Amino acid sequence: EAQVTQNPRYLITVTGKKLTVTCSQNMNHEYMSWYRQDPGLGLRQIYYSMNVEVTDKGDVPEGYKVSRKEKRNFPLILESPSPNQTSLYFCASRDRRIQETQYFGPGTRLLVL
Amino acid sequence: AQTVTQSQPEMSVQEAETVTLSCTYDTSESDYYLFWYKQPPSRQMILVIRQEAYKQQNATENRFSVNFQKAAKSFSLKISDSQLGDAAMYFCALPSKLVFGAGTILRVKS
Numbered sequence: 001e002a003q004v005t006q007n008p009r010y011l012i013t014v015t016g017k018k019l020t021v022t023c024s025q026n027m028n029h030e031y032m033s034w035y036r037q038d039p040g041l042g043l044r045q046i047y048y049s050m051n052v053e054v055t056d057k058g059d060v061p062e063g064y065k066v067s068r069k070e071k072r073n074f075p076l077i078l079e080s081p082s083p084n085q086t087s088l089y090f091c092a093s094r095d096r097r098i099q100e101t102q103y104f105g106p107g108t109r110l111l112v113l
Numbered sequence: 114a115q116t117v118t119q120s121q122p123e124m125s126v127q128e129a130e131t132v133t134l135s136c137t138y139d140t141s142e143s144d145y146y147l148f149w150y151k152q153p154p155s156r157q158m159i160l161v162i163r164q165e166a167y168k169q170q171n172a173t174e175n176r177f178s179v180n181f182q183k184a185a186k187s188f189s190l191k192i193s194d195s196q197l198g199d200a201a202m203y204f205c206a207l208p209s210k211l212v213f214g215a216g217t218i219l220r221v222k223s
Contacts, residue, residue: 031211033211035213040122040215041215042119042204042213042214042215042216043204043213043216044213045211045212045213048211058211088156090158092158092211094208098145098146098208098209099146099163099165099208100208101148101160101163101208102158102160102208102211104157104158106156106157107156
């Protein structure tokens with residue numbers, strides 16, 4: 001089954017404690033991206049990657065890091081989380097052809113205390 | 114910069130009636146696609162309909178259709194014969210740069 005998986009699905013942490021949210025896709029997609037979803041602001045892109053070892057900043061990259069060492073994985077790293085990073089996070093992937101839809105992960109709800 | 118703007122934070126429609134959700138965008142690309150996604154309470158993202166910019170004919174998928182005005186950079190979604198299952202957040206998106214609008218919450222009244 002074609003899918004994007006994210007782990008964990010829910011996470012409560014404290015300010016400053018490094019965390020990683022994993023994302024993996026099994027469709028051999030080149031493009032992967034991370035979004036955060038906040039009320040009234042929609043989906044805002046954090047980082048995206050067009051291929052292995054190629055990553056670019058999206059609209060709201062501050063406080064986040066990513067890596068793309070393998071095609072299937074695109075982890076999101078919060079080196080020192082802060083309360084304003086409390087949000088719902090989505091990972092997505094798609095084929096290089098822009099007419100193809102993105103496949104979204106189930107979301108990770110993060111609460112930073 | 115590529116932007117997508119949805120000016121209606123929330124809309125309501127009576128069951129079986131028609132509703133239109135608005136979207137405007139800006140892009141420097143000459144050929145591009147536009148998508149509408151639906152996000153139900155489960156939070157999954159579902160592609161509703163897509164439109165290729167060079168096609169003049171408006172896309173249609175069953176009860177969902179678009180009104181694509183390229184010169185005005187407008188891409189609205191029309192839902193006909195609204196059903197309770199249509200209640201969701203709807204996002205307009207420019208897939209080439211993976212840019213989304215802020216979303217419109219659609220409520221369907223029975």
